[in-house]
Amino acid sequence: MPVATQSLEELCINSIRFLAIDAVQKANSGHPGLPMGAAPMAFVLWDRFMQFNPKNPKWFNRDRFVLSAGHGCMLQYALLHLTGYDSVTLDDIKQFRQWGSKTPGHPENFETPGVEVTTGPLGQGIANGVGLAMAEAHLAARFNKPDATLVDHYTYVILGDGCNMEGVSGEACSLAGHLGLGKLIALYDDNHISIDGSTDVSFTEDVSKRFEAYGWHVLHVENGNDDLEAIAKAIAEAKAVTDKPSMIKVTTTIGFGSPNKAGSAGVHGAALGKDEVKLTRDNLGWTYPEFEVPADALNHMRKAVTRGAEAEAAWDKIWADYQAKYPEEATLLARMISGKLPEGWADALPVYTPADKPLATRQTSEKTLNALATVLPELIGGSADLTHSNLTFLKVSGSFQKGAYENRNLRFGVREHGMGAICNGIALHSTGLIPYCATFLVFADYMRAAIRLSALAEAGVIYVMTHDSVGLGEDGPTHQPVETIASLRAIPNLLVIRPADGNETSGAYKVAIEAANHNRPTLMAFSRQALPQLEGSSIDAVTKGAYILSDCAGTPDIILMGTGSETPLCVDAAAKLTAEGTKVRVVSMPCWELFDEQDAAYRESVLPKAVTKRLAVEAAARFGWDRYLGSEGDMVSIDRFGVSAPGPLAMEKFGYTVDNVVAKAKALLG
């Protein structure tokens, strides 16, 4: 229909559509289909329901919006631009998918203010949304008062068929249903098309029924292309149900408006093409040139700026009132929001001496977590159904459950991938919460896509991974990490720490908390088995990544390098070699990334180039170690899968004995 006869709302919706169409066409790359089909629901949501302040994208009490179907990011960029965010100008939209632009190929929170989380890998966004909603529920339960509703926002997610096929979304949504997260509202863009064509080829389940089975409140908008009132009614109903998350299935036509491509996979992931863009303009009566937004539409959508300023101002009053009435809570919340850790928090970290009894590092981790829980009220987390193996329960709190959201122990169930993505959401709620999550180290593989996103999206999540080698014993090779730690060290921006004893565990947490506070994730690997408290270990040494644990006079003949449970082995072997007249240095290397970030002088002081006889001892694959071994080094490594046997025997059989380390060292020395 001609522009003249389009309602203001239709003008707005078509403005979103054509910004997406034109940007994808100009880049000759991208996904126009979702923005074209989902523009009506997104418009209704942003225009009639969402609370946000374009001029302050970080406003504390804003509703969170997640585009889980991240490939449709032009939808989000169009909304950000039209509603008045400074982060996405028209020029930015013209630079869609170009080097250095604010409008990358998938939404990136670290590039574009107004984008809450990084999506694109399907299913992650809805799981992040569960985390955002959990963060809100938790803060609301802790800080709201009968006379002061300080924390009160919704989390809205638009997800597609792809998200719903991914297991990670199922894990997170099952948990969301269990927890009854009433302020989580998912709009499912039910367009029946994925990249391979009709979802009939692989995805014919009853999605609504599945969400009902999860315990969600489920609605259906049959005509998501035109029926704005039905969309609005559904969102209103969803908001009104506060004891269950809501899933609104909105049936739409992908690429709505394109005469030849609508409803087909052809419009999913490629530009329409010049001719089809023109035909789509004709078909939708759109007479505006490319990238031009009609003034009426822009004026209408920019009202979000005023609305947002008013909403924030209203909240500011509540906040001021709250500060006056509840100074203690207000001080805490203000500190959390500001991203400042409490003065002296690290003093709570346990310190050990060699006289202290041997403990598994999962046990020293438990002590540290619990010590920190009392000084860091922002610490919140849990395990994927291995609480008493990972030893991650915070004794100062109870279980986070429906009706008990104030508690800080999260119960994830056997859902590692969902757990990681949920923790990303909690971290990216960006209100100071520091999430941790736990499983066996080997199951990092289940959640690797979420760990990668922690690192990429700068989500300060702490991963507590126990049972970190064949030393775990009888569970056997399916449970024994061998290559796992190498695979994690390979991830950019992720700190991987494998502490050797209690002090190094405390040091690892010192690093991890500070890193989380600076939006960097840390993964720690802890032993199942007991380890001695080492002479010379310290909390601060860990912050340098690697350090001299014990040394000889003069230039060492050989350097023994260990991490975690193999560091004591290096110490014992060194004693034996020293007794025989060899000059030995032992270097403890809990964190490669931090060591690599030290200056050259420090690195040289620990691992002098001149000392080429180097022996690494780690109950893991050699992969990656050659960086430190140089051409003449060697390693006691495990370059095959493990085996089911008692832990001490497995360690012995794989060569983790003092005698073998000594023998290997001697072989190196020639």
Next chain:
Amino acid sequence: MPVATQSLEELCINSIRFLAIDAVQKANSGHPGLPMGAAPMAFVLWDRFMQFNPKNPKWFNRDRFVLSAGHGCMLQYALLHLTGYDSVTLDDIKQFRQWGSKTPGHPENFETPGVEVTTGPLGQGIANGVGLAMAEAHLAARFNKPDATLVDHYTYVILGDGCNMEGVSGEACSLAGHLGLGKLIALYDDNHISIDGSTDVSFTEDVSKRFEAYGWHVLHVENGNDDLEAIAKAIAEAKAVTDKPSMIKVTTTIGFGSPNKAGSAGVHGAALGKDEVKLTRDNLGWTYPEFEVPADALNHMRKAVTRGAEAEAAWDKIWADYQAKYPEEATLLARMISGKLPEGWADALPVYTPADKPLATRQTSEKTLNALATVLPELIGGSADLTHSNLTFLKVSGSFQKGAYENRNLRFGVREHGMGAICNGIALHSTGLIPYCATFLVFADYMRAAIRLSALAEAGVIYVMTHDSVGLGEDGPTHQPVETIASLRAIPNLLVIRPADGNETSGAYKVAIEAANHNRPTLMAFSRQALPQLEGSSIDAVTKGAYILSDCAGTPDIILMGTGSETPLCVDAAAKLTAEGTKVRVVSMPCWELFDEQDAAYRESVLPKAVTKRLAVEAAARFGWDRYLGSEGDMVSIDRFGVSAPGPLAMEKFGYTVDNVVAKAKALLG
């Protein structure tokens, strides 16, 4: 109740229970709870329904049994022993979880004949089961005739709460429902307990309703502890429904029989303890000493041997008849079962010369796959909804769908993890099928747990991973692998190949097909962008992992090492350096693992120790490369996440230009 009053079936069930109890107690390690609770359903299944031949665990037409809740493996070992498999003697059971035993801590198909797949990581087994059922459906559709039902078996899976919480099981079960795999029957051990205690803490969804939503036939046995007839009735009903997979929820008590621990998490993953073992014996009236099986029970269960022999003999007749009537099909099937590839199959591999036009390796992969599809009828596979990006469609066949199981193009939907686990199941059907599966390389992270199991369980799966670097361009860092290839190279027993052109692609497939045929998985990384056909590349060279692509006279001043899309860059840089008088060797390194498996002389001939100036060029992280670089080498690498921009520009910005490679080489040469 006293033994004297126990029915024969009760005796059998309690025999299973006490083998599990005693073995776990002796090992002081393991999971007695599941075997104690699931013994009745397992007994009924194995005694009244399952078709298998204990004396020939590889009998072609056997029903497949998967214990997806692999931690309960003593259940399976007890069944194997009691029904007469030679693989698990009473001595083996006494060696439960010990070094070198046939009874490891989780079921391992490569250790214990009779175990079909390796389970333990939760959710994998049920997804393997979907693959096993797909393999059966496919072979049945291709080989059965109106007068000859040659392929005709069920796949039975016992899974627990943990499996049902994992996303991978949801992915695979959704697909199974879509495909209507009527001969897949899952028994859900609904015991309400996981390691963290009652499932009430995290898992309160309606599992049955979820499976109905997937399109499954769902049944419920309310008393799975005692009501053997109800279990039998449900299995019979499940077998009768042939157009849908069946899920039987069997409500049980974990640790049934233990007076103090039944129904609690205490019995999930730890030995009962000496006292509780005794109390359990008293409670169940079990007067037999440890590891003793009453003769009546053993005699009864060992009837499986006769039953199995008869079943196999009956099938042998069908097979003989089939061979006579359908010699062509019989010859093919016999070849597939024997694990022999057809004579001369590799002649079909495309060969290229430098005169041939540049092609993306995903395109040469497409040509190769299609060339092989005609000579290898056992090749079957597909993509996780990226068919036309991965270019993996076999043009000689159609889509594998309900009613069209004879087709060889599998449509996985956006379910990478399920896809990998399903392909493991197809490979471990062990009837000659060679499964391949495809997605973008970066999404290897989503399916890593399944890839690891391919390598561990010796499942000959071929992973076709395209879009293998920042060269993919605009999709940005969420889609650009950087550390991915390193993380995969770290996995033991997995071949990772990144071919540089058409010939190397053919070589990669030559390796992959032969490896798959020998139960070893291969992962190939292919470019999105076009690459030239190189002078000197060859199919056979790839089998050595690395080779001299171009060389100088005498000892090289420097070696340039490349893989994939960066090999041509090395060639061009070498030309420039050579023109300036430098002696340059170019080594193409498509597969590290194969190179490492060559003898020392070959490795020295390619990378002589004396040549210490080495420059690697790969559009990926440096992690792992130092092994080949030595102490004096350098690399053009990407040690950060990628960026959204057109591919050629991204490559240029990250230093993948001839000029930069030349400059880096000169810097090395000093």
